[in-house]
Amino acid sequence: xxxxxxxxxxxxxxxxxxxxxxxxxxxxxxxxxxxxxxxxxxxxxxxxxxxxxxxxxxxxxxxxxxxxx
Amino acid sequence: xxxxxxxxxxxxxxxxxxxxxxxxxxxxxxxxxxxxxxxxxxxxxxxxxxxxxxxxxxxxxxxxxxxxxxxxxxxxxxxxxxxxxxxxxxxxxxxxxxxxxxxxxxxxxxxxxxxxxxxxxxxxxxxxxxxxxxxxxxxxxxxxxxxxxxxxxxxxxxxxxxxxxxxxxxxxxxxxxxxxxxxxxxxxxxxxxxxxxxxxxxxxxxxxxxxxxxxxxxxxxxxxxxxxxxxxxxxxxxxxxxxxxxxxxxxxxxxxxxxxxxxxxxx
Numbered sequence: 508x509x510x511x512x513x514x515x516x517x518x519x520x521x522x523x524x525x526x527x528x529x530x531x532x533x534x535x536x537x538x539x540x541x542x543x544x545x546x547x548x549x550x551x552x553x554x555x556x557x558x559x560x561x562x563x564x565x566x567x568x569x570x571x572x573x574x575x576x
Numbered sequence: 577x578x579x580x581x582x583x584x585x586x587x588x589x590x591x592x593x594x595x596x597x598x599x600x601x602x603x604x605x606x607x608x609x610x611x612x613x614x615x616x617x618x619x620x621x622x623x624x625x626x627x628x629x630x631x632x633x634x635x636x637x638x639x640x641x642x643x644x645x646x647x648x649x650x651x652x653x654x655x656x657x658x659x660x661x662x663x664x665x666x667x668x669x670x671x672x673x674x675x676x677x678x679x680x681x682x683x684x685x686x687x688x689x690x691x692x693x694x695x696x697x698x699x700x701x702x703x704x705x706x707x708x709x710x711x712x713x714x715x716x717x718x719x720x721x722x723x724x725x726x727x728x729x730x731x732x733x734x735x736x737x738x739x740x741x742x743x744x745x746x747x748x749x750x751x752x753x754x755x756x757x758x759x760x761x762x763x764x765x766x767x768x769x770x771x772x773x774x775x776x777x778x779x780x781x782x783x784x785x786x787x788x789x790x791x792x793x794x795x796x797x798x799x800x801x802x803x804x805x806x807x808x809x810x811x812x813x814x815x816x817x818x819x820x821x822x823x824x825x826x827x828x829x830x831x832x833x834x835x836x837x838x839x840x841x842x843x
Contacts, residue, residue: 514631534637540653541643543629543675548668550675568631570672572642574613575628575658576603576743576770576792 509563526556529567541572580813587816589788591765592681592713592734594652596623599782600812601654601767603792607801610645616795617646619805624652626683626790628659629673648677654715656683663702670707681713683737693743697724701731708732717769720750722757729762736762737790740781741771744793748777752784759785774798775807782815783823 508519513533520532526544530537537556544551545568551559561567588595601624607613617625625646646653655673660666663686670682686703688696700716701724707714713734718724720738728736738758741747748771749755759766765787772778772791781789789812798804 514634533634535632540648540678541641541676543672545672550671570629570676571632572627572676573630574604574607574642575656576605576626
């Protein structure tokens with residue numbers, strides 16, 4: 508099973524999967540506004556969430572918007 | 577329409593070609609919950625609200641989201657790069673912010689010292705230069721330095737955001753002269769950001785001719801944030817009107833307001 512790093516934490520995922528599938532796997536709701544994903548420090552546009560695959564060793568950052576000044 | 581609305585009918589805050597009625601910008605941090613954030617936003621009359629970009633907690637990905645409470649079609653959601661200490665971090669965060677918000681505006685913050693949260697101007701400048709070239713509308717949080725403010729304008733920043741005092745300090749405006757110098761030095765909007773303690777701090781700053789005020793902690797830490805939001809709304813309007821009205825000169829000695837001639841029982 509591929510090992511990846513999500514938000515600094517090591518995780519095992521059942522298989523290589525798309526960004527969209529990874530979000531589902533992690534229980535994170537997809538939203539057009541308010542969410543962003545980067546793989547290996549490169550921002551993945553939402554239009555590519557179905558196509559872009561998360562592979563062994565990838566460092567994934569998943570962010571959202573929170574309160575801040 | 578109220579009298580102040582009539583008087584400020586043609587008075588807009590304009591940033592990068594986008595017009596706003598309100599000159600009060602609020603931050604969304606540290607409120608009790610999202611419901612309170614929403615109520616404060618509505619009470620303040622603000623049209624711009626800042627947000628931060630943070631990692632989703634993957635061990636507990638909460639379903640509730642700030643965006644469920646604030647309509648991005650109604651308000652400008654302005655992401656910040658708070659927590660960044662280098663230009664590189666700020667640039668990466670801004671890229672994520674652009675993807676998350678769907679707009680290319682960023683409140684650029686590159687901090688130089690965790691104790692005072694004062695900006696690292698060199699790193700902020702580097703990041704600003706890069707982000708402007710990338711097509712971002714960059715609003716940099718800066719020290720109240722008129723020379724640097726001009727440099728930020730020259731590289732294409734859409735506004736400058738000098739501090740009144742350190743972030744979250746509530747000390748109010750510490751150096752009005754620098755703010756006056758900044759106002760004179762640049763033609764882009766000047767937004768005084770950070771250090772506001774209460775509504776009472778706002779009019780004297782607006783009276784200097786700055787374009788807008790940004791505040792967060794003074795609202796979140798007020799005993800009643802909604803009342804403070806309303807107070808700040810009117811404080812901003814009062815300050816703006818007072819600036820437009822033009823204040824009298826300051827004098828060392830008194831000048832009577834009543835006629836000096838014809839005082840009864842004299843002579």
